[in-house]
Amino acid sequence: MMRPSAELTVIRRKEVAVAGISECRGDKFPSASSETAQQPIGSTIVLEPRHLRVTYGRGSHAVTAIADITFQVCAGEFLSIVGPSGCGKTTLLKSLSGLLRPTSGDVLVNGTRVDTTSQGLAMVFQEYTRSLLPWLSVRANVEFPLRGSRRTDSRKAIEQRANEALAEVGLHGVGDKYPWQLSGGMQQRVAIARALAFRPTVLLMDEPFASLDAQARSDLEDLLLKVHFETGMTIVFVTHDIDEAVYLGDRVVVLSHRPTEVKASLDVDLPRPRNQIETKTLHRFVELRTEALGLVLAERSTEAPD
Numbered sequence: 001m002m003r004p005s006a007e008l009t010v011i012r013r014k015e016v017a018v019a020g021i022s023e024c025r026g027d028k029f030p031s032a033s034s035e036t037a038q039q040p041i042g043s044t045i046v047l048e049p050r051h052l053r054v055t056y057g058r059g060s061h062a063v064t065a066i067a068d069i070t071f072q073v074c075a076g077e078f079l080s081i082v083g084p085s086g087c088g089k090t091t092l093l094k095s096l097s098g099l100l101r102p103t104s105g106d107v108l109v110n111g112t113r114v115d116t117t118s119q120g121l122a123m124v125f126q127e128y129t130r131s132l133l134p135w136l137s138v139r140a141n142v143e144f145p146l147r148g149s150r151r152t153d154s155r156k157a158i159e160q161r162a163n164e165a166l167a168e169v170g171l172h173g174v175g176d177k178y179p180w181q182l183s184g185g186m187q188q189r190v191a192i193a194r195a196l197a198f199r200p201t202v203l204l205m206d207e208p209f210a211s212l213d214a215q216a217r218s219d220l221e222d223l224l225l226k227v228h229f230e231t232g233m234t235i236v237f238v239t240h241d242i243d244e245a246v247y248l249g250d251r252v253v254v255l256s257h258r259p260t261e262v263k264a265s266l267d268v269d270l271p272r273p274r275n276q277i278e279t280k281t282l283h284r285f286v287e288l289r290t291e292a293l294g295l296v297l298a299e300r301s302t303e304a305p306d
């Protein structure tokens with residue numbers, strides 16, 4: 001793990017990011033102490049949608065989900081994305097992952113154009129029951145994408161990677177069980193372990209905790225913060241929950257109504273490590289969630305009719 005730094009600086013990128021020209025400048029956010037400082041956000045751009053546009057269907061049935069989206073995600077950044085219902089959040093993530101080919105525009109990962117699904121990106125979906133294979137053990141589910149990829153790791157190395165990923169999400173010792181023998185929260189942990197084992201450049205998450213009860217949800221939010229801290233992984237996290245977006249993120253991108261574009265980008269200058277009670281009662285947390293909520297509600301009220 002990288003040594004924490006005592007240098008603490010906050011650089012607001014709101015103005016440039018809204019214009020779609022965000023910069024990665026190795027920003028560091030304040031921490032409670034130098035011993036618990038988060039890893040700095042790197043100066044490298046790892047993910048960059050450029051003038052992304054997505055239209056479903058043709059002619060009179062055409063639905064434009066994404067109008068024109070450009071932003072940049074820096075190495076190690078935790079980027080939350082919020083927006084009104086149906087604005088195009090899932091469409092955006094599918095385009096970023098390579099699952100969906102945009103109508104126009106590009107997605108760059110480490111400067112290279114994405115045109116397949118296997119370029120260092122892993123995705124975790126809301127519906128864990130549909131993404132895990134019920135006839136495979138938990139460990140085999142985690143190993144599945146590693147075996148399917150063109151990687152040359154030995155069987156033993158793959159098994160070790162799966163066991164490490166399961167331990168990382170607090171599921172040590174359940175590898176031989178089947179997904180249906182676990183609670184919903186544990187099944188979503190398996191889905192996260194599967195993504196972590198792949199060691200993606202960017203982890204894309206589409207409302208991963210939306211189907212869970214409140215307790216499991218807050219446990220998994222904290223688990224994700226721990227994984228982000230320990231691995232320094234870049235995470236793009238879509239959610240309907242504004243509090244969750246602010247609590248987890250280094251930055252919150254607010255999308256407009258459909259056809260969507262970037263409405264605002266808010267830097268979350270809250271100290272880390274974060275805590276469900278202490279962080280959420282900070283004056284700054286309340287300010288940020290109020291600002292983000294106001295932006296989303298304003299978009300709902302100006303929504304264009306179909």
Ligand SMILES: Nc1ncnc2c1ncn2[C@@H]1O[C@H](COP(=O)(O)OP(=O)(O)OP(=O)(O)O)[C@@H](O)[C@H]1O
Nearest residue numbers: 056057063065084085086087088089090091092258
């Ligand atoms: N396969 C498809 N064919 C046609 N239209 C689609 C398709 N998928 C999504 N859409 C439309 O594109 C728009 C954006 O959908 P999308 O699911 O990306 O929004 P969302 O913000 O993720 O929604 P939610 O808030 O409900 O999660 C919606 O109007 C939706 O009906």
